[in-house]
Amino acid sequence: MCSGKVCSHHKNEQRNSVLRCCACLLFFIFLILLTVLLIWAILKPKKPRFTLEDATIFTLNVSAPNVISTSVQVTINSRNPNSRIGIYYDKMYVYATYSNQQITFFTVIPPVYQGHKDVNVWSPFVYGSDVPIAPYNGIALSLVQSSGAPIEMTIKIDGRLKWKVGSLTTGRYHIHVNCPVSIKLGNSNSTGIIVGHGVKYQISQRCSVSV
Structure with a gap:
């Protein structure tokens, strides 16, 4: 068993880890979208x-x-x-x-x-x-x-x-x-x-x- 303070500390660490993972994932997706948009803007596609x-x-x-x-x-x-x-x-x-x-x-x-x-x-x-x-x-x-x-x-x-x-x-x-x-x-x-x-x-x- 763990005391209330220890359990609360573990929960905070888990929550912070999840938040960091989500932030990294969102940043990675943002970089991919930004790269695609930059390539698209540079190439300037034209309709057939x-x-x-x-x-x-x-x-x-x-x-x-x-x-x-x-x-x-x-x-x-x-x-x-x-x-x-x-x-x-x-x-x-x-x-x-x-x-x-x-x-x-x-x-x-x-x-x-x-x-x-x-x-x-x-x-x-x-x-x-x-x-x-x-x-x-x-x-x-x-x-x-x-x-x-x-x-x-x-x-x-x-x-x-x-x-x-x-x-x-x-x-x-x-x-x-x-x-x-x-x-x-x-x-x-x-x-x-x-x-x-x-x-x-x-x-x-x-x-x-x-x-």
Whole structure:
């Protein structure tokens, strides 16, 4: 047995030891976070740059006011502008929208690593057969097609990425890419080139990127 003073002394020593361990752990975590932040500030990571190079239209039919069928192949150029930071792309999903409404299914771009200053080029098909849409969008698209005015669509990419600095890899970040497309489909002034059963349009349009 121990006296009250001795027991109290032991308890104080144990409490002080725990406090010292916690303080050391917090200081160690602080140093790690500070190091990461300093490295991040020095390297100044830049968002990847995406460009929609071209689009080949195979199908774009409004079979009813609320039903559309679409088949498009797009060529997308992705560039890593960083000289010291690599990018891991997780699965990314490509699809097309018209008047803010999705008109194709998702097409998956497999995971890929993009090195320093590297460029990746993807040519996915985005398509949808008898996709239901809002009736007013179907009517509007039919009117645009019949008038020969440019059709305004957007090719979108949603996914996740990770930054790689040396042997350090960050957590996942969401990436959203919007590529506007303006095509004079069926217009006499169209610059499209017939490719097989489709018409290819050169676009070379920079996309907006949000990370």
